[in-house]
Amino acid sequence: MVRVSKSLLAGLGLAAYPAHAALTVNLDSPESIKQAAAQVAEDLLTFYHGDEPGWVPGILPGPPPDGEYYWWQGGAMWGALMDYRHHTGDKSYDDITSTAMLFQVGDDRDFMPRNWSASMGNDDQAFWALSALTAAETGFTDPAAEEPQWLSLAQAVFNEQTHEDRRVPSGNCEWGLRWQVFPSNNGYDYINTIANACYFNIGARLARYTNNNTYSDLAARTFDIMERLGYVDKDWNVYDGAHLPDCTDINKAQFSYNAAMLMQGAAFMYNYTDGEQMWADRINGLLTRTLAVFFPDGVAFEPSCEPGNCNADMRSFKGFLHRWMGSTAQLAPFTYDTIMPVIKKSVAAGVAQCTGGDNGRFCGFHWTTGVFDGRTGAGQQMNVLGGLTALLAANPPLTNTTGGTSLGDPNAGSDRTTITQLAEITGGDKAGAGILTAIMIAGAVGAFSWMSID
Numbered sequence: 109m110v111r112v113s114k115s116l117l118a119g120l121g122l123a124a125y126p127a128h129a130a131l132t133v134n135l136d137s138p139e140s141i142k143q144a145a146a147q148v149a150e151d152l153l154t155f156y157h158g159d160e161p162g163w164v165p166g167i168l169p170g171p172p173p174d175g176e177y178y179w180w181q182g183g184a185m186w187g188a189l190m191d192y193r194h195h196t197g198d199k200s201y202d203d204i205t206s207t208a209m210l211f212q213v214g215d216d217r218d219f220m221p222r223n224w225s226a227s228m229g230n231d232d233q234a235f236w237a238l239s240a241l242t243a244a245e246t247g248f249t250d251p252a253a254e255e256p257q258w259l260s261l262a263q264a265v266f267n268e269q270t271h272e273d274r275r276v277p278s279g280n281c282e283w284g285l286r287w288q289v290f291p292s293n294n295g296y297d298y299i300n301t302i303a304n305a306c307y308f309n310i311g312a313r314l315a316r317y318t319n320n321n322t323y324s325d326l327a328a329r330t331f332d333i334m335e336r337l338g339y340v341d342k343d344w345n346v347y348d349g350a351h352l353p354d355c356t357d358i359n360k361a362q363f364s365y366n367a368a369m370l371m372q373g374a375a376f377m378y379n380y381t382d383g384e385q386m387w388a389d390r391i392n393g394l395l396t397r398t399l400a401v402f403f404p405d406g407v408a409f410e411p412s413c414e415p416g417n418c419n420a421d422m423r424s425f426k427g428f429l430h431r432w433m434g435s436t437a438q439l440a441p442f443t444y445d446t447i448m449p450v451i452k453k454s455v456a457a458g459v460a461q462c463t464g465g466d467n468g469r470f471c472g473f474h475w476t477t478g479v480f481d482g483r484t485g486a487g488q489q490m491n492v493l494g495g496l497t498a499l500l501a502a503n504p505p506l507t508n509t510t511g512g513t514s515l516g517d518p519n520a521g522s523d524r525t526t527i528t529q530l531a532e533i534t535g536g537d538k539a540g541a542g543i544l545t546a547i548m549i550a551g552a553v554g555a556f557s558w559m560s561i562d
């Protein structure tokens with residue numbers, strides 16, 4: 109055989125798909141995992157153009173129809189890269205990450221830039237806050253003094269979402285957090301699991317970081333509501349949400365990020381309370397059911413959409429699932445021996461199908477099939493990146509007293525412009541197109557149609 113270089117092939121107009129180009133990794137070697145993660149991260153960044161002229165910093169191309177990604181997914185990506193940095197020590201993306209995060213804080217320093225009002229869900233805002241918290245917990249470089257600080261950004265979002273104007277005033281779902289922020293957006297009457305689970309997770313983490321029980325009390329109250337409403341049922345299934353007035357029309361679609369967000373939040377509560385039995389029970393319940401529902405053959409699978417059509421939102425859930433299970437194993441060490449072998453087996457399958465794209469190592473979404481499915485995307489890369497980072501040991505999340513340096517402001521977000529005023533300024537276009545428009549598509553393939561009960 110004559111050896112030809114890639115550039116020569118390209119010069120001849122031939123696609124370079126060398127058979128050896130697949131992502132390869134030895135999952136017993138931390139060095140090998142780091143190397144593979146670096147490649148997956150590099151390929152992930154090919155989907156980001158916010159550092160190029162004419163593009164908006166912080167976000168992935170979108171929202172539809174301008175590109176397939178909603179605003180929240182940019183925020184989620186920076187969190188995934190911060191976790192990658194924490195677990196590998198690779199600081200290559202520090203500048204791009206800081207610039208991106210700070211560009212999207214908005215005029216009120218609360219991750220609600222006016223551009224994105226038309227689809228602003230409490231969950232969308234929370235995903236950016238969660239990445240800011242990850243920055244504080246992993247010792248990510250603090251912004252300059254005149255810029256908003258990571259901890260205070262998370263506090264601003266939590267305080268705003270605690271406010272009654274984001275919540276149901278009375279009735280069966282009293283104090284539930286709404287999906288959408290603005291009354292003019294579709295979904296304002298949907299009280300969904302992800303919005304409440306994000307709030308719960310932020311509260312648990314703020315409590316642990318700042319050692320302030322106000323946050324953990326509000327977090328615990330949130331978990332109680334979700335159990336009472338049956339969003340988390342007695343068998344630890346985690347459903348998607350329900351509508352006003354009663355929150356009884358439960359949409360039984362199950363998505364892994366809902367369960368994983370609750371599991372990781374419960375692990376923070378368990379750790380913060382020095383091992384309270386109630387939180388151990390909740391972790392055990394959620395973990396057992398998560399393994400049954402989302403790892404049917406030991407490999408990550410999204411049962412509510414993968415047999416049909418997962419959208420770009422859903423195509424990023426596996427990364428959250430693996431990262432937050434890894435975090436659970438660390439904060440609630442009694443789960444370690446159960447969780448880590450599952451992550452390892454699942455990631456092996458995830459890596460095996462990374463044979464796509466123009467370098468022959470981009471990942472697809474269908475891990476259980478063992479073959480690249482022909483479609484690349486930021487979510488697909490984030491999934492394998494999250495799986496690989498979850499396998500690497502790292503220091504536990506910092507707190508205010510164990511080395512965390514991020515400065516907080518307990519009153520952040522308390523004095524911002526009210527929702528009504530802001531809604532008048534921006535006008536909602538009623539797109540209702542946030543993170544879980546998703547559900548409409550899921551409804552078509554499985555479970556229960558969101559549209560039919562809306």
Ligand SMILES: *[C@@H]1O[C@H](CO)[C@@H](O)[C@H](O)[C@H]1NC(C)=O
Binds near residue numbers: 214223
């Ligand atoms: C808002 O949109 C404008 C117009 O596209 C853009 O120039 C600006 O950078 C955006 N701001 C944010 C925070 O996304």
Ligand SMILES: *[C@@H]1O[C@H](CO)[C@@H](O)[C@H](O)[C@H]1NC(C)=O
Binds near residue numbers: 379382383439440441
């Ligand atoms: C909390 O997390 C730390 C770090 O992983 C761990 O050493 C400690 O044992 C955990 N606490 C409990 C009660 O398990």
Ligand SMILES: *[C@@H]1O[C@H](CO)[C@@H](O)[C@H](O)[C@H]1NC(C)=O
Binds near residue numbers: 509513515
């Ligand atoms: C910890 O929190 C206290 C009270 O908010 C604050 O005064 C102190 O500066 C914080 N410590 C560090 C290391 O940030």
Ligand SMILES: *[C@@H]1O[C@H](CO)[C@@H](O)[C@H](O)[C@H]1NC(C)=O
Binds near residue numbers: 267323519
């Ligand atoms: C604890 O958090 C609450 C809620 O933000 C705040 O009002 C209170 O001042 C905080 N307590 C301390 C001691 O910082």
